[in-house]
Amino acid sequence: MQNLNTTFIGIPISSPIVVGSCGLSSTVEGIEKLAKAGAGAIVLKSVFEEEILMEYEKNVLPNVGPMGNDLEFFDYYDYQIKTEVLNKYVQLIKEAREKVSVPLIASINCRSTSEWMAYAVKLEEAGISGLELNLFRLPFHTSQTSEQLEDEYITIINKIREKVRVPLAVKISPNFTNLVNFARRLSATGIQALVMFNRYFNIDFDIKNEQVISGGAYSNAAEYMLPLRWTSILSNRLECEVVASTGIHTGEAAIKMLLAGARSVQVVSAIYKNGPTHIRAMLHDIDSWMKEKGYESIDDFRGNLSQTMADNPEIFERVQFMKYFSDHKA
Numbered sequence: 001m002q003n004l005n006t007t008f009i010g011i012p013i014s015s016p017i018v019v020g021s022c023g024l025s026s027t028v029e030g031i032e033k034l035a036k037a038g039a040g041a042i043v044l045k046s047v048f049e050e051e052i053l054m055e056y057e058k059n060v061l062p063n064v065g066p067m068g069n070d071l072e073f074f075d076y077y078d079y080q081i082k083t084e085v086l087n088k089y090v091q092l093i094k095e096a097r098e099k100v101s102v103p104l105i106a107s108i109n110c111r112s113t114s115e116w117m118a119y120a121v122k123l124e125e126a127g128i129s130g131l132e133l134n135l136f137r138l139p140f141h142t143s144q145t146s147e148q149l150e151d152e153y154i155t156i157i158n159k160i161r162e163k164v165r166v167p168l169a170v171k172i173s174p175n176f177t178n179l180v181n182f183a184r185r186l187s188a189t190g191i192q193a194l195v196m197f198n199r200y201f202n203i204d205f206d207i208k209n210e211q212v213i214s215g216g217a218y219s220n221a222a223e224y225m226l227p228l229r230w231t232s233i234l235s236n237r238l239e240c241e242v243v244a245s246t247g248i249h250t251g252e253a254a255i256k257m258l259l260a261g262a263r264s265v266q267v268v269s270a271i272y273k274n275g276p277t278h279i280r281a282m283l284h285d286i287d288s289w290m291k292e293k294g295y296e297s298i299d300d301f302r303g304n305l306s307q308t309m310a311d312n313p314e315i316f317e318r319v320q321f322m323k324y325f326s327d328h329k330a
């Protein structure tokens with residue numbers, strides 16, 4: 001076996017395949033299976049402030065009765081539900097840490113700045129190796145500018161960094177007007193890794209019943225090309241690690257991301273579709289390719305096709321199907 005060591009959020013890991021945040025890591029048994037299959041690190045399912053708010057609305061509000069106007073009553077239950085959810089998460093981290101040696105990363109998604117900080121502090125106390133901020137809100141406020149929205153992200157990160165010492169990863173969507181500028185701003189906050197990109201719950205339409213339905217949770221194997229371009233463009237331009245995510249279903253796609261300069265890759269859909277042992281199969285394919293190419297370690301080839309290292313850096317900036325490209329036989 002070649003040397004597959006790399007880092008995630010600055011922590012040494014023995015394989016470049018990190019399991020992205022998802023339900024597969026929501027039990028100790030699930031975490032053990034992923035670790036046994038060769039995951040370099042595991043990001044736990046996000047704890048969502050919104051989920052806590054939804055539980056509050058579903059279970060507490062209908063039962064308030066005569067206490068309905070008592071603000072302390074509301075606060076008490078809000079606090080109770082939050083404490084319960086966070087305690088369960090902390091318990092999972094503690095139990096899993098006893099069983100596996102791979103780094104476990106907690107993930108959070110909040111609405112308000114104060115909650116982001118409260119959750120981060122609580123999870124740091126549980127002994128996690130790092131924290132991933134699942135930073136996204138669908139931007140639909142007509143009066144908010146892109147810059148204001150980006151400033152909000154930076155404020156949240158800065159405030160969390162003031163409170164916690166564990167390494168931070170930030171996972172973002174691709175939907176920013178000037179991604180290079182924003183990624184540099186994110187990196188300058190001192191985060192250890194930028195994960196590109198998250199993939200969100202999609203909606204679809206059922207035209208027979210004229211209803212809105214789920215668009216399916218999983219990515220397909222062609223979706224890696226968007227993070228591939230941006231990993232190549234950004235990997236040598238940021239102070240933090242670039243971690244590629246979305247559409248990485250095979251060892252081949254993982255190799256491409258490493259060639260683009262990713263320090264590690266996050267995989268989710270392919271593990272849902274094929275089971276945890278798929279991690280081992282991907283690692284096997286990376287190892288075989290490295291042997292064939294004569295690479296002993298990931299650092300021997302990482303970034304060879306990043307934009308700054310490539311022979312034709314301008315190709316990364318071509319986006320239109322001009323005649324030359326549409327006629328061009330690959």
Ligand SMILES: Cc1cc2nc3c(=O)[nH]c(=O)nc-3n(C[C@H](O)[C@H](O)[C@H](O)COP(=O)(O)O)c2cc1C
Pocket residue numbers: 020021022023045046047107134171197198199217218219220245246247248266267268269270272
């Ligand atoms: C079933 C499922 C649950 C997920 N849950 C979360 C989550 O709780 N937090 C998060 O940041 N991302 C979550 N994701 C997104 C993944 O972490 C990942 O960013 C995305 O699926 C793209 O990777 P993939 O193409 O390998 O699936 C989830 C994805 C799936 C499919």
